[in-house]
Each structure stands twice: as structure tokens, then as C-alpha cells.
Amino acid sequence: MKQRFRVLVGLCLLSAACYAAISSGREFATRSYMNDASLQAGSALRLAVSALAGHLSRYEPLPELIADHDNIKQLVNDPGNEALRSRANTYLKEINALLESSDIYVMRMNGDTIAASNYDGPTSFVGENFSYRPYFQDAARGGQARFYALGTTSLKRGYYFASPIQVNRTVRGVIVFKVDIDSIEASWKGGEYKILVSDPEGIIFMTGSPEWLYSSVLPLTEERLRRTQASRRYAEAALRPLPISEQYANGHRLLTVADGAAPREYLTLSHYMKDADWTVSVLMDTSSVHSQARTMLIAVLLSIGLLGLVVAIVLQRRARAQERMRMQIDARNELEERVEERTAALARVNERIEEEIAERRLTEQKLRQTQADLIQAGKLAGLGQMSAALSHELNQPLAAAKTYVDSAAMLIERDRVDEARDNLSRISGLIDRMASISRHLRNFARKPNEKVGPVSLATAITDTLEIVSARLKVADATLVIDLGEPSAAVQAGSVRLQQVLVNIITNAADAVEGLDDRRIHVVAARDGAKMIITVRDHGAGVPPSIAQRIFDPFFSTKGVGRGLGLGLSISYNIIKDFGGSLSVGNAEDGGAEFRIVLDAAPVVSEAAE
Incomplete structure (x- = not known):
């Protein structure tokens, strides 16, 4: 009787535990899995935003650079010139193919397109008027514009970058750069998340679910439709509201979409991209979350059932005392056997650990050797770069x-x-200098023994002129030298300082060739303990975008075959080795200005490296 009573009490306790587990466990499990799903959706949202922002940032500075091209400026000045128009069309088509963009086209101030990369295609923009587009209106006022829309001519979606074309600081036209973003949208299809991008009016224009395209997540009010139609953002595409309902549960935003089949609930995270004026949203189907929560509840119920079974076993233990004693003896014997097995296993593990320690020590020795080899390989790689520089x-x-x-x-x-003998003497001097430059390359593989010392600026300039005089004569350039004091000297190496001056003066000769003003100024002035050497030309100057990369190895603005792009990079590092600095800027009245700052040295009669 007592045993039955205990069993009944145990069943009642088990039922109460099941009810409590079901009522509180469901909410806990749903909240826990919803938090995990929110973290996963947040990672997917960050990746999607980064992909979009990175894709657009690649093309953002390009319209301004293309707008500064001579072909484009000449065309907007003379839009009726067929030769200029043909040249601009060809240039835009080549640039469009090189950059793998969608379309590039040029418009006059009245919105008429006068040149385009697709000038010879069936959907050519030439002759079309896009003055109603906001990107044209913003760029025509002199600003940089961005806009997403469905092309009214090509019927292809794209993101537009627009920049004003300025001639003599006057806006004479607008250049537009259209970027295709279908490749990013294609990567969203078939994933576990639904990713969509909506414009300021709430209209979905990018999504991995084609059935949602051009649907609106906001009410389609007359004011929103009027703004959309005024810019013809989506051409003649049919806009419709997306049937959704929104609610918040445990701090999570949940959207229920009743589009087509049965309504589906989605956990939704959104991010606003300020520069593009987009809202990127990631929707994760919550059916898997609820399924996991149900699975967890079933597991809890099974655990409770198992616990009830254990309780039943405990209630019967007294009736099975002898069996329990026998089981304890068997268990003790089995435990002793397991202890012996575990002891033997630990001994084998210790042996394996000792072997692994020996292997790791050997690996560390090999790693040190590999690191030494890598250091030597790095030096040899640098030697290869210097070999290319030597040929230059x-x-x-x-x-x-x-x-x-x-x-x-x-x-x-x-x-x-x-x-003639004087010329041969000069040739001998040039050979000596080439030998010094070659010696500089040979010493690169080891620590150089040469020391920096006082170098006469007058001597360095004289030796430099012997090398660059031929180039100056070809460019018909005039070198104007003002060293301030004839005895001025700097802390440097003679041959390497000549390398720097030759590179900079040669670049200046290239910049002024063919111009009216072909003067190149070399000015030295003392500033306290520093000596400042300025080489300035009257050319076109250095654009800010190029100034940031001008000292990078192999970067060159010259045409193919006219330089390796190493001269300024070598010069920068030489001046840095001297403890000085080399920078570039633009003079106030035009032209590039290279500024060399070195430590001033005592007056010397003759300086050599």
C-alpha cells in the first residue's frame, strides 16, 4: 500500500514538473534561439552593407577624374564638333570596358546627352534628355551627386554617380557614371536569409527574392508616389505595397508577410546607409527558431521522464537490496579494471606527450631556420627591385x-x-658616376659601409646638370638656379643626392615640355639647422589624388614605355636615409613643387660620397 502511495505521489510530482517545464521552457527556449538568430542575422546584415558600400566606393571618385579629361572638356565647349564627339565616344567606351561599369555619358547643361559609352549600341543614350534626374540637377549646380534608379532607356537598374564638368571654374556640363549592382543581388539568392534594399520611400529595388521587387514596405501615399514619379526612378515599373504586419517581441522586430502563399514570420534587422540613402534589411524565417524551441521542449520533457524513471528506480531499491549489493560488487570490480585501464592509457598519453614535445622542439628549430631564410629572401627581393631601379x-x-x-x-x-678631349673627359666622369650607382646596388645585399657627410650643393648641382642637360635641351626648358650662398652644404651622399636631383629635374622637364613657360626653378635656402631645396616647374601641377601615391613604387602618370615609375620612390627613400624628408605640392600660381629638407652641413670645398 505504501509503495503504491509513493508511486502515485511520484506521478503527481512528475505531472507538475511537466506543466512547469512546458509553460516556462517554451518562452525561455524561444527567447534564447531568437537571440542567437538575431546575432546571425546581424552578421549577415553587416556583410551585406559592407559589400554594397565597398562596391560603390570603388567607383565614387571616377566621374570627377574623367570629367577632368581634355577630350571631355573640349567636347562640352564645342558640342557640335563631330570629331570631338567621336573622340569622346571612343574614350568613354574604352574607359567603360576597362572599369567594367554599366554606362558612362556626358550631358550638356540642358540635359541633352552628347556622348556615351554605348553610342553605337541599340539603346544609345546619345540624344536623350535626362534633365529630370536628381543626379543631373545636383551636378549641374556644381556638386557631386549619387542616385539609384531603373534606366528609362536601357531598363536596367543601376547606381549613378554624377560630377560637374568645369572649364575655367565654370560648370559646362555633367558626366554620369552608372554602376551595375546586379552581381551583388545575385549573391543573395538561395541563401537562408532574405536580403532587401529599400529607397527613402520604402520601395524595394534590390532583393534576392524577385517576387518582392518594386514592392513597398511603407504605405504608398500620394506624396511618395509623386516624388518617385517626378524623378522617374523606376521608369514604368508597377509599384505595389507589400502586405506586411509588424510587431516586437522580447526586443526583436518581427514582420509577418502575407504575400502569395501562407503568411510567414521573419526576424528583421535593418541598417541605414547614409551616403547612398538606402535601408538594407535582413529577414530570417522564424519557423526554424520555433522548431528548435519545440525540439528543446521535447528534450526537456524527455529529461523529466528520465528523472521520473530514476525516482521509480530509487523507490524500488529497498526491495532489491541483495541485487544492489551484488551490483555494487560488480561495479567495484569493473571500476578497478577501468582504473587499471585508465592508468595504462595515461601512461601511453604521457609517452605521446613527450614525443610531441620533442617534435615541437624540432619544429621550432626548423621555424628559426625558415625565418632566417625568409629574411634572406626578403633581401634578395629588394635586390631585384633595386636591379630594376638601376636600369632606370x-x-x-x-x-x-x-x-x-x-x-x-x-x-x-x-x-x-x-x-673632343673635353667631351671624352666628361664621358669618363659619367662612367665613374655609373660605377658609383652600380656599387650602391651591389652593397644593398649587406649593410652599407658608406657614411653620410657634408656635400656641396653647388658641386651636386653642377654634376647633375651634366646628366640632365640633354633632357633640358630636348624639352627646351630653362633651369633657374638660386643657391642663396655659394658655399651651402648639406648632410648627404654626393652620388645619391645627384640621383634625387636628376629624377626630380627630369620629371619637371617632362611637365613643362610643350608649354609656353618652360622655366624650372632650383632654390636652396637655410632654415635654422635645416637646408630646404625646392624644385618647382610651371606645368599642370599634381592632383591631390595622385599626390597621395606619387612616391609609391612603379606608380607613374607617364605613358607606356616612358618610365618604370621608380624614380620618385627611390628618391623618397634616399632622402629618408639621409635623415631628411621629400614632399610634393602645388605652387600658388600653378606648377608642381618638390621640397627636399636636409640637415645643413659645415662649409666644404669638395664633397664626395
């Missing part, structure tokens, strides 16, 4: 030597032996 640096004195050889041959034919 030797080209200039070789060209000067060739000029002297040709001149010497002519002088000998005319019996002007003394002048």
Missing part, C-alpha cells in the same frame, strides 16, 4: 654619354681635338 637610373647618364660620344666624333672630324 643608368639610362639617363648613358643617354648623356651617347650625346658626348656623337659630339666628340664630329669634333674630331673637324680637328677640334681639345674640345
Whole structure:
């Protein structure tokens, strides 16, 4: 009787525990899995926002750069010139293919398109008027514009960057750069999340679910429709509201979408992209969350049932005392066997640990050797880069030597032996300098033994002129030198300082070639314990976008075959080795200005590296 009573009490307690578990466990499980799902959806949202922002930032500065091209400026000044229009069309088509963008086109101030990358295609923009587009209106007022829309001519979606075309600081036209973002949208299809992007009016224009395209997550009021139609953002696409209802549970935003089949509930996270004026949303189906919560409840109920079974076993233990004693003996024997097995297993584990320690020590030794090899490989890689630089640096004195050889041959034919001998002497000096440059490359593989010392600026400039005189003559450039005091000297190396001056003056000659004002100024001035050497030309100057990269290796604004893009990078590092600095800017009245700052040195009669 007592045993039955105890069983009945146990069943009652089990029922009460099941009820409490079901009522509180469901809410706890749902909240826990919803938090996990929110973290996952947040990661997906950050990735989607980063992908969109990164894709757009690649193209943002391009319209302003293209607008500064001579072909574009000449066309907006003379839009009726067919030769200029043909040249601009070809240029835009080549740039569009190179950058893998959608379309690039140029408009006059009245909105008429006069050149386009698709000028020869069936949906050419040439002759079309886009003055109703907000991006055109903003750019025509002199600002940089961004806009997303469905093309009215191509019927292709894209993101538009617009920039004013300024001629003599006057806006004469607008250039538009259209970027295709279908590739990003394609990556959203078939995933576990639904990703959508909506405009300020709440209309979905990007989504991995095509059935939601051009649906609105906000009420389609007359004011929203009027703004959308005024800009013709979606051309003739049919807009419709997306049947949704919104609620919040445990701090989570839940959307129920009743579109097509049975309504589905989604956990929703959104992020507003200020620059693009978009809202990116990630929707995660909560059916899996509720399914996991139900699974957890079932597991809890099974655990409670197991607990009830244990309780029943405990109530019967007294009736099975002898069996329990036998089981305890068996369990003790089994435990002893397991202890012996575990002891043997631990011994084997210790042996494996000792072997692993020995292997790790050997691995550490190999790692140290590998690190040493990597250091040597890095030095050899640097030596390869310096080899390329040597071919660039030797080209200039070789060209000067060739000029002297040709001149010497002519002088000998005319019996002007003394002048020919002078030319041969100059060639010998150039050969000595090339040997010094070659020695500088050879010493790169080890710690250089040369020391920085006083170098006469007058001597350095004189030696530099011997190398660059031929280039100055070809460019018809005039070198204006003002060293302030003839005895001025700096802490440097003679040959490497000449390398820097040759590179900068040669670049200045390239910049002024063909201009009306072909003067190049070399000015030295003392500023306390520093000596400032300025090389300034009257060319087009250095745009800010190029100034940030001008000292990078292999970066060059010259055409193919006219330089390796190493001269300024080498010069920058040489001046840095001297403990100085090399910078570039634009003069107030135009032209590039290179500024070399070095430590001033005591007056010397002759300086050598």
C-alpha cells in the first residue's frame, strides 16, 4: 500500500514538473534561439552593407577624374564638333570596358546627352534628355551627386554617380557614371536569409527574392508616389505595397508577410546607409527558431521522464537490496579494471606527450631556420627591385654619354681635338658616376659601409646638370638656379643626392615640355639647422589624388614605355636615409613643387660620397 502511495505521489510530482517545464521552457527556449538568430542575422546584415558600400566606393571618385579629361572638356565647349564627339565616344567606351561599369555619358547643361559609352549600341543614350534626374540637377549646380534608379532607356537598374564638368571654374556640363549592382543581388539568392534594399520611400529595388521587387514596405501615399514619379526612378515599373504586419517581441522586430502563399514570420534587422540613402534589411524565417524551441521542449520533457524513471528506480531499491549489493560488487570490480585501464592509457598519453614535445622542439628549430631564410629572401627581393631601379637610373647618364660620344666624333672630324678631349673627359666622369650607382646596388645585399657627410650643393648641382642637360635641351626648358650662398652644404651622399636631383629635374622637364613657360626653378635656402631645396616647374601641377601615391613604387602618370615609375620612390627613400624628408605640392600660381629638407652641413670645398 505504501509503495503504491509513493508511486502515485511520484506521478503527481512528475505531472507538475511537466506543466512547469512546458509553460516556462517554451518562452525561455524561444527567447534564447531568437537571440542567437538575431546575432546571425546581424552578421549577415553587416556583410551585406559592407559589400554594397565597398562596391560603390570603388567607383565614387571616377566621374570627377574623367570629367577632368581634355577630350571631355573640349567636347562640352564645342558640342557640335563631330570629331570631338567621336573622340569622346571612343574614350568613354574604352574607359567603360576597362572599369567594367554599366554606362558612362556626358550631358550638356540642358540635359541633352552628347556622348556615351554605348553610342553605337541599340539603346544609345546619345540624344536623350535626362534633365529630370536628381543626379543631373545636383551636378549641374556644381556638386557631386549619387542616385539609384531603373534606366528609362536601357531598363536596367543601376547606381549613378554624377560630377560637374568645369572649364575655367565654370560648370559646362555633367558626366554620369552608372554602376551595375546586379552581381551583388545575385549573391543573395538561395541563401537562408532574405536580403532587401529599400529607397527613402520604402520601395524595394534590390532583393534576392524577385517576387518582392518594386514592392513597398511603407504605405504608398500620394506624396511618395509623386516624388518617385517626378524623378522617374523606376521608369514604368508597377509599384505595389507589400502586405506586411509588424510587431516586437522580447526586443526583436518581427514582420509577418502575407504575400502569395501562407503568411510567414521573419526576424528583421535593418541598417541605414547614409551616403547612398538606402535601408538594407535582413529577414530570417522564424519557423526554424520555433522548431528548435519545440525540439528543446521535447528534450526537456524527455529529461523529466528520465528523472521520473530514476525516482521509480530509487523507490524500488529497498526491495532489491541483495541485487544492489551484488551490483555494487560488480561495479567495484569493473571500476578497478577501468582504473587499471585508465592508468595504462595515461601512461601511453604521457609517452605521446613527450614525443610531441620533442617534435615541437624540432619544429621550432626548423621555424628559426625558415625565418632566417625568409629574411634572406626578403633581401634578395629588394635586390631585384633595386636591379630594376638601376636600369632606370643608368639610362639617363648613358643617354648623356651617347650625346658626348656623337659630339666628340664630329669634333674630331673637324680637328677640334681639345674640345673632343673635353667631351671624352666628361664621358669618363659619367662612367665613374655609373660605377658609383652600380656599387650602391651591389652593397644593398649587406649593410652599407658608406657614411653620410657634408656635400656641396653647388658641386651636386653642377654634376647633375651634366646628366640632365640633354633632357633640358630636348624639352627646351630653362633651369633657374638660386643657391642663396655659394658655399651651402648639406648632410648627404654626393652620388645619391645627384640621383634625387636628376629624377626630380627630369620629371619637371617632362611637365613643362610643350608649354609656353618652360622655366624650372632650383632654390636652396637655410632654415635654422635645416637646408630646404625646392624644385618647382610651371606645368599642370599634381592632383591631390595622385599626390597621395606619387612616391609609391612603379606608380607613374607617364605613358607606356616612358618610365618604370621608380624614380620618385627611390628618391623618397634616399632622402629618408639621409635623415631628411621629400614632399610634393602645388605652387600658388600653378606648377608642381618638390621640397627636399636636409640637415645643413659645415662649409666644404669638395664633397664626395
